[in-house]
Amino acid sequence: MGKDAIQLEKRPDLYEVAILLFKQLRPRQWSKNLLVFGALVFSVEKMNIDGILASLIAFLLYCLVSGCVYILNDYVDIEADRQHPDKVKRPMASGRLNPTTALVFGGFLLIISLTLALYQDMLFGCLLTAYFIMNVSYSLKLKDFVILDIMIIACGFGMRALGGGLVINASFTSWFLMCVFFVSLFLAIGKRRHELLLLEHDKGSHRKVLINYSEPLLNQLSGIVTTMTIMSYSLYTFVSDQSIYLMWTIPVVIYGMFRYLYLVHVLGKGGKPEELLYEDKGILASILLFGISVVLILNI
Incomplete structure (x- = not known):
């Protein structure tokens, strides 16, 4: 008992x-x-x-x-x-x-x-x-x-x-899917960079693939993907069947990506992209402004 x-x-x-x-x-x-x-x-x-x-x-x-x-x-x-x-x-x-x-x-x-x-x-x-x-x-x-x-x-x-x-x-355009893919790569690279620096002296113990990455490589990949994201979204606003006035949201997208790069490279964040949505006012503001702008523009 x-x-x-x-x-x-x-x-x-x-x-x-x-x-x-x-x-x-x-x-x-x-x-x-x-x-x-x-x-x-x-x-x-x-x-x-x-x-x-x-x-x-x-x-x-x-x-x-x-x-x-x-x-x-x-x-x-x-x-x-x-x-x-x-x-x-x-x-x-x-x-x-x-x-x-x-x-x-x-x-x-x-x-x-x-x-x-x-x-x-x-x-x-x-x-x-x-x-x-x-x-x-x-x-x-x-x-x-x-x-x-x-x-x-x-x-x-x-x-x-x-x-x-x-x-x-809903119908898709290739540019829309490309935008999503490049933004996703952008976030994934930032996450890997954060893990690499966090576990710099013991990086293989947590994630084996980190052994094959270096900070310069991830920085270069991040720069390439940032450029591709901005270009693909800009082209989407011009060549899609949506309102041409979507071009007005391009600066918001650029600010959001630059703000994220600042958080990753200067403040050392980026390990948990989903949490930055709630924690950083700049990222949250850019997302809200982007969403509201798209809805308003497409309903004009």
Whole structure:
């Protein structure tokens, strides 16, 4: 009886497990999935109740599926995360959440999410399935391949934007998808640079691919991608079927990217791009101004 009582006391209650499972889904990173609404913002004719509802459902499904990816990723990287000053606080790495419990929960959540996605739209369901497979491949192996790792991260962002367009049957231009891809590469490079400097003397212990990167290389890649992003968006405002007055938003895009470069290169941030959205007033202001400007211009 005494041993059973001791074991019972050590067992976490359901509420604590539920909180840990929710944290394991990394809700603070769900802001990345806001790209789902990109197609809706640039498709005024689709901005109705049905379009908004379809985009909201797609956003939620991307959040849940990406959460499943995070569960698997943290399970695979549990030992490496324990060597990282920040990631050691994650539920599994810290030892507060049982890995088996997290995997079972993730598997159940994944089946429900993909089933709902296929029911909503067959192409969207297939895209979401491909998104999961790509990210699992990244977590298991592809993250160790230099250059390819950041390109896969960028493709993940592009698939979010594409999924948002599929659920509302919006047409895409190649320039729109290129903009999303280059912005995603821009953020991924900044994240790698932050990790490289943070773990400069022990970079291989947390992420093997960091051994193959150097600060000068990442700085050069960042400069190239910054230029490509600004050029592709500028061309999009001129050659798309949207209002020509979208060109007025080009300075806002330039400011947002330059502000992010300042945060990365001067203040040493960029490891968690999703958090800068809430923490930095300059980035937040540029995003809000950009979104409001696009909506107003396209409704003129």
